[in-house]
Amino acid sequence: MPDVIVAPEVRDLTTLSRQLTAWLGAQLPEAQDIRLENLAYPFGAGQSHETILFDASWTARGRPEALGCVVRIKPGRHTVFPDDFFEEQYRVMRVMHDGGRVRVARPLWFEPDPSILGAPFFLMEKCRGRVAVSVPPYAQAGWVAEATPAQRAKMWENGVRQLAAIQHTPLSAVQFLRGPDGAREGLPQEWDKYVRFVAWLSRDRPWPVLEAGLKRLADRWPAHQPAGVVWGDARLGNMMFNDQFEVVAVMDWEQPSLGGALHDLAWWLFLSNMMHGEAPGRPHLEGMGTRGETLALWREVTGVPTDDIEWYEDFTALKISCLSIRTAGLKGLPPPDEQALARRLKLV
Incomplete structure (x- = not known):
């Protein structure tokens, strides 16, 4: 059976790569030559939020850096629930991660400005599994x-x-x-x-x-x-x-x-x-x-x-x-x- 992309909506990933590259430059002021690769939607999950996986790499102070990331974008028209807890889900993930008992992806940044991707979004570290x-x-x-x-x-x-x-x-x-x-x-x-x-x-x-x-x-x-x-x-x-x-x-x-x-x-x-x-x-x-x-x-x-x-x-x-x-x-x-x-x- 083929893998199936499950997402409330999808977007052009080349455009998203350019947008996130510019945005990451502001979050990582010492980073140079930021590159985003392997952008993809996960298979078989993710019906309520648009979620995209990618790998970022850059140079900082002459040393190469790399980080696997996930961007999660606030849903617009395709809302499953009447309540909006988009920022709260980021905050509760941070509490769980910092507490150490519950294994969650490390939250990285929350962006409330909808002008960048058309809606607020947050980044977390990609887990392997x-x-x-x-x-x-x-x-x-x-x-x-x-x-x-x-x-x-x-x-x-x-x-x-x-x-x-x-x-x-x-x-x-x-x-x-x-x-x-x-x-x-x-x-x-x-x-x-x-x-x-x-x-x-x-x-x-x-x-x-x-x-x-x-x-x-x-x-x-x-x-x-x-x-x-x-x-x-x-x-x-x-x-x-x-x-x-x-x-x-x-x-x-x-x-x-x-x-x-x-x-x-x-x-x-x-x-x-x-x-x-x-x-x-x-x-x-x-x-x-x-x-x-x-x-x-x-x-x-x-x-x-x-x-x-x-x-x-x-x-x-x-x-x-x-x-x-x-x-x-x-x-x-x-x-x-x-x-x-x-x-x-x-x-x-």
């Missing part, structure tokens, strides 16, 4: 499907340990993630985001199935609401691994919040089940930890109980439903079947 892509699904083809059970077991454990490590981030270091009045942090913040997401989708057409899903969740409000940072898209496909199946980067921080510790865990469980779950008819990847094993390891690393996790998984189902409606519209595809959504949201 492999990604479990969604196109084609990693459980069906590619290096994950071809790995041995022992290799997949190592990948799963390292992935869950990194997922759990996020919850060791001091909340005092990420107060810039506080939400609006009445939903500053905790479950109210994450809940408010998706109540507004449903309202945003409903501007084009009503979605009573989503409203019913919200009501079902509100009627079963969880007692257990541990504090914590939300990564926002917690899945194996947003981690990069080296050849030893160790995590080298946790990626895609575009929807962070102070919403609580269990949201990412629930998202991870839900997406893992979709890709290679324990239900009949789904691809089975021997070596990948079960739901119970994932819960146990996450509790061991975080020290946080997982009571009421089923509610958070049901909330994830609503979040995924919102995303499936929005991404179908962006791609010009028919909207998801409402009966299928109702089954996902446990309304039938």
